[in-house]
Amino acid sequence: MSRPRILYCHCAFAKVVAPEVKAAVLAGLSEADVEFDAVPDLCEMASRRDDRLRDLASPGQLRIAACYPRAVKWLFAAAGAELPESGVRVWNMRVETAGTVLNGLLDSNGGGSHPEAAR
Amino acid sequence: MSVATARRSRVVLQNGPGNRLSPTERAALAQLLLERGLEVSCRNSLPSSDSREGDTIVVDSSGDAPFESSSGLPLVNAGGADPAALAEAIHARGKGTAGTAWKPWFPVIDYSRCTNCMQCLSFCLFDVYGVSADNKIQVQHQSNCKTDCPACSRVCPEVAIMFPKYRHGPINGEEVKTDDVRREVMKVDISALLGGDIYALLRDRSVKSKSRFSKERDDERALKERQNCLVALQRDLDVPPEVLAALPSPDEILAKAEQARSRRLKSEV
Numbered sequence: 001m002s003r004p005r006i007l008y009c010h011c012a013f014a015k016v017v018a019p020e021v022k023a024a025v026l027a028g029l030s031e032a033d034v035e036f037d038a039v040p041d042l043c044e045m046a047s048r049r050d051d052r053l054r055d056l057a058s059p060g061q062l063r064i065a066a067c068y069p070r071a072v073k074w075l076f077a078a079a080g081a082e083l084p085e086s087g088v089r090v091w092n093m094r095v096e097t098a099g100t101v102l103n104g105l106l107d108s109n110g111g112g113s114h115p116e117a118a119r
Numbered sequence: 120m121s122v123a124t125a126r127r128s129r130v131v132l133q134n135g136p137g138n139r140l141s142p143t144e145r146a147a148l149a150q151l152l153l154e155r156g157l158e159v160s161c162r163n164s165l166p167s168s169d170s171r172e173g174d175t176i177v178v179d180s181s182g183d184a185p186f187e188s189s190s191g192l193p194l195v196n197a198g199g200a201d202p203a204a205l206a207e208a209i210h211a212r213g214k215g216t217a218g219t220a221w222k223p224w225f226p227v228i229d230y231s232r233c234t235n236c237m238q239c240l241s242f243c244l245f246d247v248y249g250v251s252a253d254n255k256i257q258v259q260h261q262s263n264c265k266t267d268c269p270a271c272s273r274v275c276p277e278v279a280i281m282f283p284k285y286r287h288g289p290i291n292g293e294e295v296k297t298d299d300v301r302r303e304v305m306k307v308d309i310s311a312l313l314g315g316d317i318y319a320l321l322r323d324r325s326v327k328s329k330s331r332f333s334k335e336r337d338d339e340r341a342l343k344e345r346q347n348c349l350v351a352l353q354r355d356l357d358v359p360p361e362v363l364a365a366l367p368s369p370d371e372i373l374a375k376a377e378q379a380r381s382r383r384l385k386s387e388v
Contacts, residue, residue, distance in 0.1 A: 071292025
């Protein structure tokens with residue numbers, strides 16, 4: 001089974017995610033030597049309907065470090081890149097600690113919230 | 120959508136042993152690049168085929184196990200440079216967003232909650248919302264949205280409008296709780312309160328007020344009432360002062376109402 005893809009959103013255009021959480025998550029991913037994709041700001045990409053979002057939303061396991069799962073789900077949808085109904089997990093850097101986020105992204109057992117569960 | 124669609128450059132950083140950039144330096148470089156609006160992909164090997172070749176820049180930090188260079192992708196040599204200087208050099212070669220004034224602030228609709236009631240469309244004075252060919256509410260002009268103004272989300276009776284960069288839930292996308300829904304239900308339905316046709320009523324009111332003011336004109340009092348009204352609006356809906364300052368004039372509102380009415384009539388034919 002292939003490893004889940006990892007997507008990290010830096011939320012670069014607002015100050016809603018604590019800088020120390022973002023720095024710690026980025027450092028942890030780099031330290032772990034895993035492959036991952038980091039984007040400056042999912043909102044900004046969604047506003048441009050960036051076709052990269054469609055690539056990221058392609059079927060398969062995807063782990064996302066960003067903000068609230070409900071927001072992430074509908075941002076992708078707004079960009080015409082609906083996330084698959086299964087295989088996607090989101091960790092919320094606005095409320096979760098860097099340790100929790102990193103454990104979720106790197107742990108083979110997963111965790112996190114599926115965007116479908118957020119209502 | 121009214122926002123430019125130019126794609127950002129992607130920078131590929133190399134993972135693994137023999138790397139001249141330590142994990143700490145790679146993380147610092149990634150952060151600097153992200154803050155300059157560039158995407159970053161950390162890879163153990165350079166992808167052999169990449170649909171975004173034209174936008175990709177590779178950071179060559181190889182020691183013992185260099186990336187294959189046969190793809191012809193532009194390379195930036197990492198040797199000896201500190202992350203800040205490297206980020207500057209890469210940014211100069213790529214397409215980032217530095218200098219872009221627009222903060223990505225716009226409503227995001229949760230269609231699992233939206234009932235297509237169109238209250239947001241009626242409420243927003245800046246034409247952010249529109250209707251699709253199949254009569255579904257849509258966010259069509261995102262860049263018209265006023266930064267930090269979440270007012271339309273507050274009039275949504277279903278808590279279906281999010282602003283992901285807002286401070287508080289559920290507008291920021293936090294899970295909607297029963298209390299949130301109950302609070303929305305208690306709000307007065309503006310259009311119902313005004314008799315269903317808000318635009319016709321606005322027009323009537325404008326005609327009546329013109330007549331009334333011609334008889335008992337008191338500019339100072341009118342101005343004070345308007346200011347009181349704006350203060351209440353700002354307080355209750357968390358509307359930034361600059362948004363209130365940008366509100367359209369009564370004539371512009373009437374013109375917009377006319378346009379909306381003719382659009383509706385056309386769709387009914």
